[in-house]
Amino acid sequence: MGTILVVAEIQKGAIRDASYELVAAARGIEGAEVNGLVIGSGVGDLASEFASKGAGKTLVVDDPAAANYNVDVWSKAIKAAAEASGADLILISNTPTGWDVAPRIAAGLDCAFVSDAIRVAGGDGGYNLVRRIFNGKLDAEVSTSGKTVASMQPGAGTAYEGSSDGGTEALSTDLSAIAKFVEIKIAASTGVDLTKADVIVSGGRGVGDPEKFPEIIQPLADALGGAMGASRPVVDAGWLDHPYQVGSSGQIVAPKLYIAAGISGAIQHLVGMKASNFIVAINKDPDAPIFEVADVGIVADLFDIVPALSEAVKAAKG
Amino acid sequence: MKVMVCLKQVPHQDARLDVNADGTWIQEDNIKFEINSYDTYAVEEALRLKDAGDAEVVVVSIGPDRVTAALRTALGMGADRAVHVNDAAAQGADALGIAKILAAVAKEEGADVIFAGLMAEDDNASAIPPMVAELLGFPSATGVLATDFSADTVTVERELEGGALEVVELPKPCLIAIQSGANQVRYASLKGIMQAKKKPVDVKTLADLGLAESASAAQNKTTVNKVYVPAKGDTAEILSGSTDEVVGQLVTKIKELGLL
């Protein structure tokens, strides 16, 4: 195997855990040489850290133009680093940055592309990867030929904890951009703070009808002295407001009890609730991925179970 | 202004998924298909531009005969024209192959703005839209929840993690990949569906686009070798019995947690 270029991502002034997961994935490929890439402004120290904590020789694109993420700047920086390092595998995390820029790199280099992989290994003239498809219901084994760009699912592996030496090397390249960064806005949060609830009862697309949330989901949450939550499609359809949404683009919660009704268990939802102390899943599909993270599962129609559970809880409280 | 919307037809979200005989994709016979949900938001975003002014909206899809239904639905919602790239050689092409086809159509159409979905619900790749932009030299933004058009530029809001939004300004021509929930999607009205029957659907082959040698599945650099139901890891304890029995067992568990 050849050289693997691991692209770091900086969040809130630190290198993300996901970047160290990439390092671990790269180090797990037999016979490969690992190089790092850090892009930003005033990031010399972070680059040294990356170089010494597993990434090995690390290229640094340190430029005021890279102070904020910009698709054109990142695209040019990564292509230049790919060439400078001679990498035949470029690894990036499948985050809002990764899915914005990684496909552009592959198209620019006219090479193979695999996204949101959970495992990567060396292959015959390329790489072998495993990825989830159909929102986690199936897995796919994919192989690439020649140079490959791959994005990895954050949290799918563990972060590298070893050390390395290799030092840093400045890379300067044309960073002119067509797209223009304007600002980062934080969406105003309103009212509902699910992170404080001991019990959350969430309904998904399987609830099927906006009226059913006040009719059956909220009463169970009330009976348990908890709060109501939802998956994204419920919020997208306008059935509930965004503050009710649990998941990677909603609230990240860890209550004592989380009940998921009519939720399939897509990774973006799991990220938001899998740290809960006790998880109950109610779903009529026995193969739904939600059962993989649940402690207790009920394979049945939620319209039978949820109202009966509300009554039983009320009765138990006396 | 010419607005192109890339639209994929995918298995219906409630379709039963069975792996096909050679284990390389799902069994597509006898299942229902629908427009990829992310793409419905992209169509709506384009139609709002049309409602507001003089945009012509062209919906484009690559796929077999069944894709006509998806294009007709988008025409029924209000799109003006459709392009259907229907070529057996494009079946099973990898993301870059599909992107090359969409880029060729965009060139032929002279698109000023290209809308796409953030992700297809079947293969979950989130790959094609930025590739199309790169091939055309257009700026791009993905995961877009809001757009604000002026004469020469579009200001978009990209969804990041933890409730943050990134505001980016893109000069036209550009590509925008829409995130679900960006708007409330309209339904095709009965009148719209009637009118759609008269709207043109151009059917094209790879040869028509000059791509016979460069964008077919035979050119794939990425090959799907095997599709399977993931091995069950640490799954849940499944409660069984009548409704009353499972509910009773659950109440006992909740009591053990000290929550009752």
Ligand SMILES: Cc1cc2nc3c(=O)[nH]c(=O)nc-3n(C[C@H](O)[C@H](O)[C@H](O)COP(=O)(O)OP(=O)(O)OC[C@H]3O[C@@H](n4cnc5c(N)ncnc54)[C@H](O)[C@@H]3O)c2cc1C
């Ligand atoms: C960038 C990005 C960010 C995202 N962020 C989030 C996020 O923050 N939160 C989030 O939730 N999603 C998020 N998503 C969307 C995610 O990928 C899934 O589409 C979503 O989680 C699916 O929601 P669901 O489980 O409710 O719907 P589906 O996947 O459609 O599942 C519905 C389930 O209900 C079951 N069901 C149907 N009827 C019944 C019944 N009568 N009784 C019992 N069960 C029934 C079905 O078997 C099915 O499993 C994000 C996606 C992207 C790309």
Ligand SMILES: Cc1cc2nc3c(=O)[nH]c(=O)nc-3n(C[C@H](O)[C@H](O)[C@H](O)COP(=O)(O)OP(=O)(O)OC[C@H]3O[C@@H](n4cnc5c(N)ncnc54)[C@H](O)[C@@H]3O)c2cc1C
């Ligand atoms: C039988 C079969 C075999 C396959 N074999 C392989 C293989 O060997 N190797 C491989 O890499 N891929 C293969 N694929 C293709 C693969 O499933 C995907 O189409 C490809 O990887 C792109 O991913 P995606 O569809 O998730 O697109 P994404 O990048 O997630 O799609 C994002 C957006 O791009 C646009 N878009 C996507 N597809 C289309 C389209 N067809 N027409 C118009 N707009 C579109 C839509 O706006 C969509 O929302 C195969 C597919 C089938 C059906």
